[in-house]
Amino acid sequence: MITNISIVSIFVKDIEASKAFYIDVLGFAEHTDITLGDSGYRWCTVMHPNQPELQVHLTIPGPPFSPEMVTAMNRSLDEGGMNGLGLNVDDCRKTYDELRAKGVEFIQEPEERPYGVEAVARDNSGNWMVLVESRQFTPADFA
DSSP, X not given: OOOOOOEEEEEOSOHHHHHHIIIIITOOEEEEEEEEGGXXXXXXXXXXXXXXXXXXXXXXXXTTSOHHHHXXXXXXXXXXXXXXXXXXXXXXXXXXXXXXXXXXXXXXXXXXXXXXXXXXXXXXXXXXXXXXXXXXOOGGGGO
């Protein structure tokens, strides 16, 4: 039986730069950073200190994906079109101000939604990060 989600992977342009972004800018912590055997494959994960059971795997597009798929993923990263993470925040407007001051690129300022306040940013590889200050809602709030 599946008990929980333990790892999510996001594609990045540069593992070292992304690791620094997630730790230094977003406040995550290092979980694992090792090179596996002679392959040179780097397994790098970060975690949020309040949710250590969920690792975010930072990886560069490559095998086992086909060269064409790798090219497409890299193009999508360059265009800022890759999905990333949904992040809960306690105060979306304050977090927006703090992250903008750290140089984070936002593609949507905080806006009221039926489910809370939402802002959308990009990480340093172009992945979307949705910041949500949640509130209680019902399906009727969307009518």
